Amino acid sequence: MDLTPPYNEPLLLQQVAEGNSLAFRQLFDQYQRRVYSYSFKITNSHEVTEDIVQDVFLEIWNIRHRLHEIENFNAYLHRIAHSKVYRSLQRVAREELVLQHLKQQGTPVDEAGKPLLSKEITHFIQSLVEQLTPRQREVFLLSREEGLKYEEIAQRMGIGFETVKSHLANALKFLRSEIGKQYGSQAIAILIIWELTAL
Numbered sequence: 001m002d003l004t005p006p007y008n009e010p011l012l013l014q015q016v017a018e019g020n021s022l023a024f025r026q027l028f029d030q031y032q033r034r035v036y037s038y039s040f041k042i043t044n045s046h047e048v049t050e051d052i053v054q055d056v057f058l059e060i061w062n063i064r065h066r067l068h069e070i071e072n073f074n075a076y077l078h079r080i081a082h083s084k085v086y087r088s089l090q091r092v093a094r095e096e097l098v099l100q101h102l103k104q105q106g107t108p109v110d111e112a113g114k115p116l117l118s119k120e121i122t123h124f125i126q127s128l129v130e131q132l133t134p135r136q137r138e139v140f141l142l143s144r145e146e147g148l149k150y151e152e153i154a155q156r157m158g159i160g161f162e163t164v165k166s167h168l169a170n171a172l173k174f175l176r177s178e179i180g181k182q183y184g185s186q187a188i189a190i191l192i193i194w195e196l197t198a199l
Contacts, residue, residue: 009073010068012026012027013027013067013068013070013073014067014068016060016061016064016067017064017065017066017067017068019064024060024061024064027060028057031074031077032053032057035052035053035056035057035077035081036049036050036053038078038081038085039052039053039081039084039085042085042089043085043088043089048088048092050149051088052081052084052085052088054149054150054151055084056077056080056081056084058150058161058165059080059084060077060080061161062161062162062165121183124179124182125175125179128174128175128178128179129141129175131174132171132174133167135157135167136167136168136170136171136174137171138157138167139153139157139164139167139168139171140167140168140171140172142156142157143168150164150165
C-alpha cells in the first residue's frame with residue numbers, strides 16, 4: 001500500500017482533523033483505491049471489500065482529531081485496513097459455521113442456500129423494528145433493506161456520520177437484546193440471518 005502523495009499530506013490531515021469534509025473527501029479519493037485493492041486480494045469479495053473500505057474511512061473520520069499526531073499515515077491506514085480485513089474474515093467464518101449447522105438440522109433454505117426463518121420470527125423482528133425511534137428505524141431500514149452505506153444514509157437524511165452510526169448501533173443493541181430474550185440459544189442464528197451481528 002505504498003503511496004507517494006502528490007499533495008501536502010500534513011496539511012490535508014490537519015484540515016481533516018479540523019473537520020473539513022472536503023479535505024476528507026480528498027483523502028478518501030487518494031487512498032480508497034489502495035485500501036480496496038489490498039482488501040480484495042484477501043477477501044476476494046467485492047461486497048465484503050466495499051464494507052471494509054467504508055469501515056476503514058469511517059474510523060479515520062471518527063479519530064480525525066488525532067490525525068495530526070500520526071507520523072506515517074500510510075502505515076497507520078494499512079494497520080486499520082489489516083484489522084478490518086481480519087475481523088471481517090472472522091465474522092464470515094463464524095457465519096458459515098452457523099449456517100452449515102442450520103442446514104444440517106434440516107432448516108429450509110432459499111435459492112441462494114440461505115436458511116429461511118419462520119413467519120413467526122419474521123413478524124416478531126418486524127414488530128421490534130416498529131418499536132425503534134423514528135430516526136433509528138429510518139437508519140436501520142436504509143442500511144439493511146436498501147443497502148446504503150453510512151455516507152449515503154447521512155446524505156439522504158441530512159445528518160452526520162457519527163449520528164448515523166449512533167442510531168444504527170442503538171437500533172441493533174435493542175434488536176439483539178429483545179431477540180435474545182425471546183429465542184435464547186436460537187438468537188445467534190437469527191441475528192446472523194438478519195444481518196444484525198455487526199454495524
